[in-house]
Amino acid sequence: MAYEIVVVGASTGGLRALRVLLSGLPAEFFLPMVIVQHRGKHMETGLCEFLAHSSRLPVGEPEDKEPVLPGHAYLAPRDYHLLIQSRSFALSTESPVGFARPSIDVLFESAADEYRKRAIGVILTGANHDGARGLAAIKAQGGLTLVEDPVTAVCREMPDAAINLTRVDWILPLQEMAAGLYRLSINPGQYES
Amino acid sequence: MSTVATEVNDLEDIEISLLLDGLYRAYGFDFREYSRASIKRRILDLMHGENLATVSAFQDRVLHDAACLNRFLLGLSVHATAMFRDPSFYLTFRKKVVPLLRTYPTVQIWVAGCSTGEEVYSLAILLQEERLYGRCRIYATDISQAVLRKARDGIFPLAAMRDYTNNYHQAGGANEFSDYYTAQYDSVIFSSALKSNVVFSEHNLATDGSFNEFQVILCRNVMIYFNKDLQARVHHLLYDSLSMFGVFGLGNKESLKFTPRAAFYEHLNDKDKLYRKVM
Numbered sequence: 001m002a003y004e005i006v007v008v009g010a011s012t013g014g015l016r017a018l019r020v021l022l023s024g025l026p027a028e029f030f031l032p033m034v035i036v037q038h039r040g041k042h043m044e045t046g047l048c049e050f051l052a053h054s055s056r057l058p059v060g061e062p063e064d065k066e067p068v069l070p071g072h073a074y075l076a077p078r079d080y081h082l083l084i085q086s087r088s089f090a091l092s093t094e095s096p097v098g099f100a101r102p103s104i105d106v107l108f109e110s111a112a113d114e115y116r117k118r119a120i121g122v123i124l125t126g127a128n129h130d131g132a133r134g135l136a137a138i139k140a141q142g143g144l145t146l147v148e149d150p151v152t153a154v155c156r157e158m159p160d161a162a163i164n165l166t167r168v169d170w171i172l173p174l175q176e177m178a179a180g181l182y183r184l185s186i187n188p189g190q191y192e193s
Numbered sequence: 194m195s196t197v198a199t200e201v202n203d204l205e206d207i208e209i210s211l212l213l214d215g216l217y218r219a220y221g222f223d224f225r226e227y228s229r230a231s232i233k234r235r236i237l238d239l240m241h242g243e244n245l246a247t248v249s250a251f252q253d254r255v256l257h258d259a260a261c262l263n264r265f266l267l268g269l270s271v272h273a274t275a276m277f278r279d280p281s282f283y284l285t286f287r288k289k290v291v292p293l294l295r296t297y298p299t300v301q302i303w304v305a306g307c308s309t310g311e312e313v314y315s316l317a318i319l320l321q322e323e324r325l326y327g328r329c330r331i332y333a334t335d336i337s338q339a340v341l342r343k344a345r346d347g348i349f350p351l352a353a354m355r356d357y358t359n360n361y362h363q364a365g366g367a368n369e370f371s372d373y374y375t376a377q378y379d380s381v382i383f384s385s386a387l388k389s390n391v392v393f394s395e396h397n398l399a400t401d402g403s404f405n406e407f408q409v410i411l412c413r414n415v416m417i418y419f420n421k422d423l424q425a426r427v428h429h430l431l432y433d434s435l436s437m438f439g440v441f442g443l444g445n446k447e448s449l450k451f452t453p454r455a456a457f458y459e460h461l462n463d464k465d466k467l468y469r470k471v472m
Binding site: 061062063064065066077080081083084085086088090091092093094095106109110113114141 | 202229230233272273274416418420421446448450451
């Protein structure tokens with residue numbers, strides 16, 4: 001059973017972690033990767049360019065109703081929630097969830113709904129609990145759950161919260177995350193062996 | 194994998210369809226073509242707020258309890274916005290749209306989906322500073338009476354003013370932002386002069402038609418809650434309501450690209466979502 005999407009959540013320490021993750025993915029990585037990185041409301045753009053610099057995949061901030069394309073990395077725009085509906089992006093300016101907009105939980109829960117067992121959720125470093133509920137939703141739909149090893153995380157609270165709420169499938173050091181995702185993308189049955 | 198969770202999820206989708214269908218048939222409020230992902234979130238949040246465990250139980254209450262119906266409608270129609278949200282949009286409006294508007298003796302403006310009115314007051318301030326307000330009439334519409342009441346009151350939380358003041362200055366505002374409101378306890382009330390040329394009224398983009406011809410239509414971060422079919426319909430409606438060379442403004446992550454009217458507008462600049470009807 002093939003996976004169709006990877007959703008990634010990161011907060012404090014996420015810039016470095018995302019750079020490590022993206023730079024580890026080969027150009028032929030074909031799953032769309034959708035990223036929520038918490039950032040301040042006033043933090044101007046530039047994050048996208050920063051990540052694109054270390055990525056072989058094109059990185060962009062999606063607009064409303066833009067189709068989710070394979071082989072692309074997408075970054076949730078600041079001050080919007082990002083959801084997926086009918087294989088397209090949907091944005092929302094609803095209130096922040098747990099002080100966060102974009103919220104990792106919002107993205108992950110919509111991905112769980114849309115892709116069911118074909119979604120992979122990844123929680124990276126962060127100093128809050130966002131993403132734990134979303135990752136649990138992915139697991140509940142039969143999707144695959146990956147968490148950065150709290151030991152390698154700049155802030156371990158977010159990985160810890162995710163691990164406490166869900167029996168996650170894999171806990172990986174940051175340096176091994178990209179290779180793990182790549183293997184899963186070409187050999188989805190690998191986890192079951 | 195958990196088949197139980199999958200079944201609950203499918204059941205929930207069915208229940209949501211039934212709820213929206215019932216709401217439409219009983220009261221005419223049509224949320225059936227709203228983007229499923231976000232409306233589902235809202236419904237489940239509201240349901241938990243009512244301490245109910247299933248959407249079916251929620252449907253029962255929405256259909257039989259008028260107070261619950263009002264809470265439900267308010268919950269579905271508020272979209273959190275800010276004054277001068279995306280300051281560069283307003284800066285471009287000042288620099289590129291205001292000169293166009295000066296050429297008209299009167300200017301009809303429609304803020305479609307005005308929610309609690311932040312955008313309406315922002316626009317009114319801008320037009321007043323540009324000495325255009327006197328010849329403008331702003332129609333501010335929304336589907337919810339409750340939301341319109343808030344917009345008409347012009348009362349906003351004091352805590353938001355720091356952000357709004359920043360936005361205002363980034364948007365080219367040269368005055369003291371606090372000149373426009375009076376603070377009282379933890380709220381502020383905006384000057385009633387700002388709404389002297391504003392008509393607040395109920396209008397449902399999903400079901401109502403055009404009601405005037407406008408030189409400017411702003412519909413920002415409203416259609417993001419609609420599915421593609423409804424979006425397409427509303428784009429036709431707004432296009433039909435805009436005069437030739439009229440200006441159309443969207444939220445800064447919305448795009449005409451995926452809509453049927455894309456070819457009928459030209460961009461005012463390549464950054465902000467401000468367009469001019471050219472066909």
